[in-house]
Amino acid sequence: MYQSFIGLEVHIHLLTKTKVFCGCRSAFGDEPNTNVCPVCMGYPGVLPALNIEAMRMGCMVARALNCRIPPRTWFERKQYFYPDMPKNYQISQFASPLGQEGYLDLEDRGIRGGGRGESPKRVRIKECHLEEDAGKMIHTGTVSLLDYNRAGVSLLEIVTEPDMETGEDAEIFIQQLRRMVRYLGVCDGNMEEGSLRADANVSINLPGKGLGRKVEIKNLNSSRFVRLALNHEIVRQGERLDAGKTVVQETRLWNENRDQTEPMRTKENAQDYRYFPEPDLPVFEPDKAFLASVEAALVELPVPRMRRFETDFGLSPEQADLICDEKAQADYFEATVTAAVQRGMEKRDAAARLCNWLLTDIKHLLSREGLSPRDLPSFTLGPGRLAALAALVARGEVSLKNAREAAEAVLAEDKDPEIIIRERGWERIADPEKIAQTVNSVYTAEAAVFEEVRSAHTGGNTKRANTLTAYLVGKVLSASGGRADPGIVRSQVEALIAKPA
Ligand SMILES: [Zn+2]
Numbered sequence: 001m002y003q004s005f006i007g008l009e010v011h012i013h014l015l016t017k018t019k020v021f022c023g024c025r026s027a028f029g030d031e032p033n034t035n036v037c038p039v040c041m042g043y044p045g046v047l048p049a050l051n052i053e054a055m056r057m058g059c060m061v062a063r064a065l066n067c068r069i070p071p072r073t074w075f076e077r078k079q080y081f082y083p084d085m086p087k088n089y090q091i092s093q094f095a096s097p098l099g100q101e102g103y104l105d106l107e108d109r110g111i112r113g114g115g116r117g118e119s120p121k122r123v124r125i126k127e128c129h130l131e132e133d134a135g136k137m138i139h140t141g142t143v144s145l146l147d148y149n150r151a152g153v154s155l156l157e158i159v160t161e162p163d164m165e166t167g168e169d170a171e172i173f174i175q176q177l178r179r180m181v182r183y184l185g186v187c188d189g190n191m192e193e194g195s196l197r198a199d200a201n202v203s204i205n206l207p208g209k210g211l212g213r214k215v216e217i218k219n220l221n222s223s224r225f226v227r228l229a230l231n232h233e234i235v236r237q238g239e240r241l242d243a244g245k246t247v248v249q250e251t252r253l254w255n256e257n258r259d260q261t262e263p264m265r266t267k268e269n270a271q272d273y274r275y276f277p278e279p280d281l282p283v284f285e286p287d288k289a290f291l292a293s294v295e296a297a298l299v300e301l302p303v304p305r306m307r308r309f310e311t312d313f314g315l316s317p318e319q320a321d322l323i324c325d326e327k328a329q330a331d332y333f334e335a336t337v338t339a340a341v342q343r344g345m346e347k348r349d350a351a352a353r354l355c356n357w358l359l360t361d362i363k364h365l366l367s368r369e370g371l372s373p374r375d376l377p378s379f380t381l382g383p384g385r386l387a388a389l390a391a392l393v394a395r396g397e398v399s400l401k402n403a404r405e406a407a408e409a410v411l412a413e414d415k416d417p418e419i420i421i422r423e424r425g426w427e428r429i430a431d432p433e434k435i436a437q438t439v440n441s442v443y444t445a446e447a448a449v450f451e452e453v454r455s456a457h458t459g460g461n462t463k464r465a466n467t468l469t470a471y472l473v474g475k476v477l478s479a480s481g482g483r484a485d486p487g488i489v490r491s492q493v494e495a496l497i498a499k500p501a
Pocket of ligand 1: 023
């Protein structure tokens with residue numbers, strides 16, 4: 001009965017080698033206070049210098065979010081005191097952020113309930129701005145420790161308009177954005193380590209009355225918490241309004257142990273920060289070469305890629321979603337299908353087989369080797385080798401069982417699968433005379449079973465006859481080491497059954 005309005009502010013750590021305004025190393029997990037210098041420690045009289053790589057990565061995200069990059073963008077000082085910020089101000093962007101007025105269409109992955117085909121929900125992006133991160137405070141008992149390694153790390157903040165309505169919308173937004181920035185290679189998206197953090201704001205009101213009084217929820221470090229916290233907050237605010245109370249404009253935190261939001265502090269206004277232009281950094285006016293380098297670094301984004309995999313390769317939406325979760329995996333899949341087509345396989349047949357193979361066997365092999373899909377570019381069983389195996393199976397030249405064993409051997413021996421199959425003698429036997437020899441030896445050993453099948457047929461017990469026939473076919477296949485062509489084996493076994501003893 002109430003209308004809800006959700007906006008997000010997502011902070012991502014850009015994967016620049018150095019910090020945004022100094023030359024210190026930008027890395028997670030280093031010994032505390034080792035990646036620091038007078039600039040990021042905020043000593044008086046030092047001069048910041050813009051890391052152009054941070055600006056480029058920020059602009060890549062802005063473009064991927066359909067934002068406009070203004071001809072002039074600059075930095076402001078955002079004044080506030082906090083122990084993790086020794087300068088007492090943060091260099092950020094306020095009046096002319098690097099990305100402005102974009103949008104992201106929410107991909108319906110079934111979580112929102114609506115069916116595919118309904119028009120996607122568009123979330124407007126207000127801006128993307130570049131700033132420096134603060135240090136990290138670690139509270140242990142009565143002591144608070146400070147680690148300034150994170151102070152000055154390149155941070156991009158993405159601010160949406162309040163266009164989402166449910167926790168599920170916000171969860172999809174975060175997941176989609178996370179996959180996007182990982183595809184672009186500008187952020188590792190690791191929410192546990194804080195390289196992607198989200199603050200949410202939410203208000204509710206009677207339909208048609210516009211925005212209600214806004215509550216902010218800070219420091220949500222998983223997309224699931226974003227969903228839970230927002231849905232909880234929408235219910236809480238609704239109950240207050242139902243009871244004739246008002247919603248207090250405040251900042252709240254998600255308490256994951258109690259599954260509820262709790263008040264943190266009342267909200268400062270933007271004016272409290274006393275923004276003013278950073279005098280030590282020049283205005284940034286992107287030239288043609290810079291803008292061209294941004295465009296050149298953009299890659300096909302996850303959503304269009306999934307759609308293409310569905311139409312070009314015949315993958316189901318679920319398969320496309322799984323394959324495209326990691327860019328390296330999608331790249332590997334596509335390269336393997338291309339290599340299989342070059343070996344004469346039909347594209348969709350190759351895609352169907354390889355998709356299964358990738359999501360089961362290859363996934364298993366990777367995890368056994370202690371690797372992840374991100375390691376696929378240097379995987380010993382590369383696209384050419386996997387395509388060769390798939391083509392051999394498709395042509396019936398190798399059994400699936402032997403192909404699986406060959407995949408393992410490729411990893412162990414770093415040889416091409418064709419060589420391994422030749423060395424092991426795993427080529428499929430399709431020569432009827434060779435197969436007849438094996439069938440005959442099984443006939444001798446299992447004469448009683450053959451007799452039983454015949455009497456089952458005579459007695460009209462087809463089910464029993466079929467079971468026993470399958471048993472005999474299996475015996476021959478296993479006697480051939482899984483190499484005999486199953487079709488030929490079956491017809492020879494059936495011929496022997498039909499022949500009176
Ligand atoms: Zn520094």
